[in-house]
Amino acid sequence: MNKVTCECGHKNPYGTYLCESCGKPLKDEGKLANMRYEGVARRSQTYQKSIVDKIWNFFSSVKVGIWIIVLLLVTSSLGTLFPQEMYIPPGEDPSLYYAQEYGILGQLYYDLGFHNLYSSWWYMLLIAALGISLVIASLDRFVPLYRALKNQRVTRHTAFMKKQRVYGMKENSEALDIKALSTSLKERKYNVREEDGNLLAEKGRFARWGPYVNHIGLIIFLIGGMLRFFPGMYLDDYVWIREGETEVISGTEGEYFVQNNQFLVELYDEEDNEIFQEALMREGSPVVSNYQTDATLFKRSTEGSIGSETELEKVKDHSIRVNEPLTFEGISLYQVDYRLNELSTFTFGVEIEEDGEVQALEEVVFEVDLNDPQMYYEFDNGYQIEIIEYFPNFNIDESGEPTTLNRVPDNPRIIFELYPPDADPEEDTGEISLIGVQVNEPLNEDHDHTLRMLDVEFVDVTGLTIRRDHTLPIIIAGGIIFMIGLTQGSYWFHRRIWIQQKDGQLYVAGHANKNWHALKRDIEYLREKHDLPETVDQADEEVKEKDQVNEGGRDKNV
Amino acid sequence: MFELSSTLLYIAFVLYLAATVFFAVSITGKKFRDRSGNENNKAGLFGYISALLALITAISYFIIRWMATGHAPVSNMFEYTTALGIAMSLAFVILYPIYKSNYLGLFTMPVVMLIIAYASMFPGEAQPLIPALQSNWLFIHVITTAIGQGILAIGFAAGVLYLVRMIDFTKASKKVKGIEFIMFTLLATIAYVAIGMGFEASGYTATFNYVNEFGEEAQMDYHLPPLVGPNEGELASEQGFSPVVNTPEYIRSNDVNTVLWSIIGGLVLYGGLRFGFRKPVAGLLQPLVRNVNPQTVDEISYRAIAIGFPVFTLGGLIFAMIWAQIAWTRFWGWDPKEVWALITFLFYAAYLHLRLSRGWQGEKSAWLCVIGFALIMFNLIFVNLIIAGLHSYA
Numbered sequence: 001m002n003k004v005t006c007e008c009g010h011k012n013p014y015g016t017y018l019c020e021s022c023g024k025p026l027k028d029e030g031k032l033a034n035m036r037y038e039g040v041a042r043r044s045q046t047y048q049k050s051i052v053d054k055i056w057n058f059f060s061s062v063k064v065g066i067w068i069i070v071l072l073l074v075t076s077s078l079g080t081l082f083p084q085e086m087y088i089p090p091g092e093d094p095s096l097y098y099a100q101e102y103g104i105l106g107q108l109y110y111d112l113g114f115h116n117l118y119s120s121w122w123y124m125l126l127i128a129a130l131g132i133s134l135v136i137a138s139l140d141r142f143v144p145l146y147r148a149l150k151n152q153r154v155t156r157h158t159a160f161m162k163k164q165r166v167y168g169m170k171e172n173s174e175a176l177d178i179k180a181l182s183t184s185l186k187e188r189k190y191n192v193r194e195e196d197g198n199l200l201a202e203k204g205r206f207a208r209w210g211p212y213v214n215h216i217g218l219i220i221f222l223i224g225g226m227l228r229f230f231p232g233m234y235l236d237d238y239v240w241i242r243e244g245e246t247e248v249i250s251g252t253e254g255e256y257f258v259q260n261n262q263f264l265v266e267l268y269d270e271e272d273n274e275i276f277q278e279a280l281m282r283e284g285s286p287v288v289s290n291y292q293t294d295a296t297l298f299k300r301s302t303e304g305s306i307g308s309e310t311e312l313e314k315v316k317d318h319s320i321r322v323n324e325p326l327t328f329e330g331i332s333l334y335q336v337d338y339r340l341n342e343l344s345t346f347t348f349g350v351e352i353e354e355d356g357e358v359q360a361l362e363e364v365v366f367e368v369d370l371n372d373p374q375m376y377y378e379f380d381n382g383y384q385i386e387i388i389e390y391f392p393n394f395n396i397d398e399s400g401e402p403t404t405l406n407r408v409p410d411n412p413r414i415i416f417e418l419y420p421p422d423a424d425p426e427e428d429t430g431e432i433s434l435i436g437v438q439v440n441e442p443l444n445e446d447h448d449h450t451l452r453m454l455d456v457e458f459v460d461v462t463g464l465t466i467r468r469d470h471t472l473p474i475i476i477a478g479g480i481i482f483m484i485g486l487t488q489g490s491y492w493f494h495r496r497i498w499i500q501q502k503d504g505q506l507y508v509a510g511h512a513n514k515n516w517h518a519l520k521r522d523i524e525y526l527r528e529k530h531d532l533p534e535t536v537d538q539a540d541e542e543v544k545e546k547d548q549v550n551e552g553g554r555d556k557n558v
Numbered sequence: 559m560f561e562l563s564s565t566l567l568y569i570a571f572v573l574y575l576a577a578t579v580f581f582a583v584s585i586t587g588k589k590f591r592d593r594s595g596n597e598n599n600k601a602g603l604f605g606y607i608s609a610l611l612a613l614i615t616a617i618s619y620f621i622i623r624w625m626a627t628g629h630a631p632v633s634n635m636f637e638y639t640t641a642l643g644i645a646m647s648l649a650f651v652i653l654y655p656i657y658k659s660n661y662l663g664l665f666t667m668p669v670v671m672l673i674i675a676y677a678s679m680f681p682g683e684a685q686p687l688i689p690a691l692q693s694n695w696l697f698i699h700v701i702t703t704a705i706g707q708g709i710l711a712i713g714f715a716a717g718v719l720y721l722v723r724m725i726d727f728t729k730a731s732k733k734v735k736g737i738e739f740i741m742f743t744l745l746a747t748i749a750y751v752a753i754g755m756g757f758e759a760s761g762y763t764a765t766f767n768y769v770n771e772f773g774e775e776a777q778m779d780y781h782l783p784p785l786v787g788p789n790e791g792e793l794a795s796e797q798g799f800s801p802v803v804n805t806p807e808y809i810r811s812n813d814v815n816t817v818l819w820s821i822i823g824g825l826v827l828y829g830g831l832r833f834g835f836r837k838p839v840a841g842l843l844q845p846l847v848r849n850v851n852p853q854t855v856d857e858i859s860y861r862a863i864a865i866g867f868p869v870f871t872l873g874g875l876i877f878a879m880i881w882a883q884i885a886w887t888r889f890w891g892w893d894p895k896e897v898w899a900l901i902t903f904l905f906y907a908a909y910l911h912l913r914l915s916r917g918w919q920g921e922k923s924a925w926l927c928v929i930g931f932a933l934i935m936f937n938l939i940f941v942n943l944i945i946a947g948l949h950s951y952a
Contacts, residue, residue, distance in 0.1 A: 036915065062914075062915035062916065065911060069904050072904055073901050073904040076897050077898070077901055079892065079897060087893075118892045268686045275684045276683075278684075279685040289686065290692075291689050465887045467887050467888070479876050482871075483872060486867070486871060490864045514861070516857060517656065517857055
């Protein structure tokens with residue numbers, strides 16, 4: 001591609017707006033110079049031939065980037081119209097739920113896949129496009145901008161000066177004291193360079209790198225998010241633990257165990273919290289103040305010999321509360337759910353009917369652990385009781401057969417077979433009965449005995465989420481870098497002041513990438529101390545012209 | 559102590575009002591002369607001092623309420639919305655000394671007042687914290703977010719100022735319609751507050767028996783006369799009357815009723831001004847702001863966004879994610895509030911890119927500031943109250 005030679009002799013790449021060396025505008029574009037990226041030529045504007053160039057050019061365009069942002073924004077908002085699938089009530093069938101709850105729109109929402117919008121292929125594609133755009137657009141600008149700012153010369157072309165937004169010029173009556181001027185600028189923390197009686201003062205250039213730093217942070221963040229989909233990076237599991245029980249923690253290869261010593265739900269008490277009384281009264285129902293699992297973390301002992309009973313070594317005690325997970329070796333256990341008063345033990349006794357009088361057999365009393373029932377009970381007086389069948393969550397299935405829905409003892413039914421001392425379990429059939437809560441049915445005839453439920457014990461169950469996320473360090477690094485870049489670019493400003501003496505004229509021009517106000521104040525400060533021309537904001541001039549047009553229009557209408 | 563904090567908030571409100579009046583005087587009373595004949599209008603200074611005092615009083619409210627309830631007062635709609643208003647005045651108090659624009663004061667202070675008045679429509683009593691909110695991240699995340707949004711709201715005030723200054727009201731155009739819609743929205747909010755307070759003072763309640771979305775019988779209270787009733791609603795109280803229309807069961811009809819009242823009230827206020835003066839309402843303000851330098855206002859709005867955006871990102875996304883990881887087991891879960899915070903972030907990111915790279919300055923930029931603020935309010939009000947999610951605490 002042809003180089004463009006400026007009158008100062010510098011050869012600029014094709015596509016340059018302002019000469020890299022002296023700043024002379026090489027393309028005439030209105031009253032004010034286009035100072036974006038210092039008017040450098042970018043790769044995207046230079047090469048437009050191959051397919052790679054075309055892709056590069058597409059993604060380097062800020063316009064395309066903005067479109068991607070807007071598309072993400074709009075599609076993201078659509079996903080909040082109705083709840084995402086993960087937030088609909090558990091157990092609901094999404095194919096029915098949306099139509100039921102939200103009518104035709106809900107059905108459409110489901111049919112379009114919006115119920116899983118954020119994991120849809122096209123949403124992923126948009127995020128990927130954003131990532132690509134971030135990389136390419138940043139590279140396309142950063143490299144030439146860095147070169148231009150590094151190579152910028154002090155002496156600038158007059159046309160460059162005239163086309164700056166803040167600009168002033170006057171006859172240079174007496175030679176300017178550049179040294180004194182430079183001292184004043186240094187007082188205001190400017191870096192000053194001089195050349196042939198011309199001066200360039202610059203401050204906060206590093207703010208210009210802010211956007212590139214924050215884009216790097218974003219990319220790292222997005223990569224971190226992507227890594228979740230690789231196996232082993234992300235663990236999301238769930239465990240129910242009854243009070244007193246110990247469960248293995250998944251993802252630790254059977255090394256760690258957690259025991260639920262106690263689960264408790266605490267409520268706000270109106271008496272103790274006078275200040276909340278009004279709110280608690282209005283609420284009507286009790287307000288929970290705490291969910292807590294007092295847990296103990298165990299580690300499998302390494303000393304125990306192989307094949308022997310697993311020996312557990314206590315690692316630590318921790319009260320798992322919402323906001324206070326139990327964390328060890330990158331794994332966290334969170335308090336997320338609970339079940340109160342789950343049935344845990346039934347205690348049974350046996351009654352015998354003799355001569356029309358009901359008598360309890362005191363020797364025959366036994367407990368059945370509903371989570372792990374012993375199947376056979378033998379008593380000193382010769383009685384034997386066997387559990388033939390146990391249904392923790394009893395249900396009659398479609399074919400009319402009794403079955404259990406799951407292993408949770410929500411509706412336990414037990415079929416017992418009772419053998420009095422004189423019966424032989426090998427040969428005789430005992431007294432068979434089905435027993436549950438409020439249920440006691442004999443299943444065969446000639447019963448002399450009745451099994452009675454004497455006591456019921458309950459247990460609280462805690463629901464913990466087990467989470468390990470190896471992507472977190474990357475996400476955190478991305479977040480920190482992003483914030484650093486954002487701060488760098490937002491709270492510092494790149495300001496430059498050029499002062500030039502040429503042909504008996506004194507020129508002042510200023511440029512700020514943002515916060516022109518501060519730049520103007522700096523120039524005002526200089527003018528108080530030095531004999532500098534008055535500067536105007538040439539953008540203001542444009543507004544004034546527009547105002548005059550407006551006023552004119554108004555006059556005509558009146 | 560709790561009563562003291564509420565009193566302080568009232569005082570702060572009055573001081574914000576005083577600031578508004580002073581800023582108005584500083585602009586309209588430019589020609590005051592002192593005895594020696596010099597133009598001497600200190601109203602702007604007084605306005606700033608009032609705003610500063612108001613801020614100090616409001617922060618005292620915040621701290622004392624914090625001490626009284628034992629948690630940062632940012633845990634429900636009343637508390638958060640109030641905090642947002644205070645944050646906006648904080649941003650103003652910081653920005654004013656840089657630009658010394660009394661016009662900005664005139665446009666900011668009423669918005670602050672409106673936000674705080676709106677907040678007062680929600681139950682203001684101290685509420686206990688549910689377990690998920692019991693964390694120091696509550697104040698870290700929410701206060702940072704409020705300050706970020708408060709600064710962004712200055713961008714909105716400056717944007718509106720810019721539009722009022724620059725739009726040509728002599729010709730009917732989309733722009734005029736747009737700014738008039740903003741004026742209408744502000745007036746409807748005023749109407750909402752006024753009507754709500756009026757009926758609350760009179761102790762109005764109409765109770766309906768109705769069938770809710772689960773098909774169960776339930777009761778619903780109306781604090782404004784029922785224009786629309788609940789699903790299969792039947793009046794159960796002495797006050798009130800049976801409305802002509804009943805809403806379907808999935809709509810919270812008393813909220814819809816309130817919205818209707820606000821729109822009607824807004825229309826009355828707007829219509830009164832529009833036809834009373836035979837001019838667009840924003841056009842009425844234009845002569846006041848003739849002397850505003852649009853470049854300066856444009857820069858103020860841009861700086862507000864540039865300063866507020868990182869703060870909002872830090873509070874509304876980064877701190878939010880840290881807390882979500884601790885309380886909800888995952889740093890991001892596509893909860894509606896999270897999504898709308900992301901949308902707000904993306905929107906302002908688009909704003910910054912449009913401004914920097916595509917030269918969207920001045921008027922276009924001002925419109926974007928307005929839309930950005932609308933998004934913030936949407937996320938605050940609509941997402942909290944209408945779209946159910948993990949953030950629905952109010």
